Amino acid sequence: MLVGCYQFEPVFGEKEENLLKVKKALQKLKNCLVVLPEFFATGYQFRNHEEVQILSEDIPEGYTTKALEEIAKAKGLYIIGGLPERFNNRYYNSAVFVGPEGFIGLYRKTHLFFEEKIFFTPGDTGFRVWNTEFGRVGIMICFDWFFPESARTLAIQGADIIAHPSNLVLPYCPQAMPVRCLENRVFAITANRTGVERRKQGQELRFIGKSQIVSPDGKVIVRASEDREELLTAEIDVSIAREKSINPYNNLLSDRRPSLYGPLCA
Numbered sequence: 001m002l003v004g005c006y007q008f009e010p011v012f013g014e015k016e017e018n019l020l021k022v023k024k025a026l027q028k029l030k031n032c033l034v035v036l037p038e039f040f041a042t043g044y045q046f047r048n049h050e051e052v053q054i055l056s057e058d059i060p061e062g063y064t065t066k067a068l069e070e071i072a073k074a075k076g077l078y079i080i081g082g083l084p085e086r087f088n089n090r091y092y093n094s095a096v097f098v099g100p101e102g103f104i105g106l107y108r109k110t111h112l113f114f115e116e117k118i119f120f121t122p123g124d125t126g127f128r129v130w131n132t133e134f135g136r137v138g139i140m141i142c143f144d145w146f147f148p149e150s151a152r153t154l155a156i157q158g159a160d161i162i163a164h165p166s167n168l169v170l171p172y173c174p175q176a177m178p179v180r181c182l183e184n185r186v187f188a189i190t191a192n193r194t195g196v197e198r199r200k201q202g203q204e205l206r207f208i209g210k211s212q213i214v215s216p217d218g219k220v221i222v223r224a225s226e227d228r229e230e231l232l233t234a235e236i237d238v239s240i241a242r243e244k245s246i247n248p249y250n251n252l253l254s255d256r257r258p259s260l261y262g263p264l265c266a
């Protein structure tokens with residue numbers, strides 16, 4: 001099956017323009033599971049709470065989710081992308097999952113990064129996995145990768161593919177995700193953005209690009225450049241992610257010793 005991700009440079013606050021760009025890029029795809037970056041339609045660097053309020057949306061009723069649903073329906077796509085969500089007077093760094101049948105689900109980022117902590121509430125959905133015709137798909141958002149528990153929790157719930165909308169600024173994730181994939185035997189699709197945001201004095205955020213699709217044996221199947229808009233795709237076989245045995249004696253899920261991992265859950 002075909003999976004992909006779209007790396008580009010969103011313009012801050014220009015939702016319509018950014019969505020149009022996504023729509024045009026995704027015209028090239030059919031019957032594909034495609035991942036978009038974190039905050040792909042709004043941009044990332046909020047200056048204040050007011051900007052967060054103005055740009056956040058209800059899910060699934062809001063403009064961005066509806067626009068993604070339309071694209072998904074027209075092209076037979078499954079799409080995962082990140083957006084700021086308004087819910088019960090709180091704001092979350094969220095990702096939606098839509099398909100040809102419409103809205104599938106929502107994930108709220110668990111581990112907030114840097115000034116996201118000023119503007120957003122830590123996610124309360126927990127890690128979720130959806131069973132689709134593209135296999136079992138779980139979501140984590142950007143900095144969630146830094147916590148191995150995120151990918152592990154998705155793998156234990158049966159994820160074949162981790163969809164990973166991102167706005168990476170630290171350099172480590174492209175090297176680290178192959179390890180997450182290897183230790184959980186899952187595919188991962190990290191959709192990052194490019195460009196620089198300088199919306200706050202003395203604070204430049206340079207996004208590292210390098211979106212990638214990684215296989216359960218830790219191989220980078222395809223990786224984008226640091227600075228160019230790119231649509232990456234790869235043909236994958238999700239059944240590879242369901243074989244958790246490494247040899248006749250070792251299975252990476254059933255060999256776990258949760259009774260000795262108590263401090264992890266403290």
Ligand code: ACM
Nearest residue numbers: 113142143167168
């Ligand atoms: C990040 O979580 N956006 C680095």
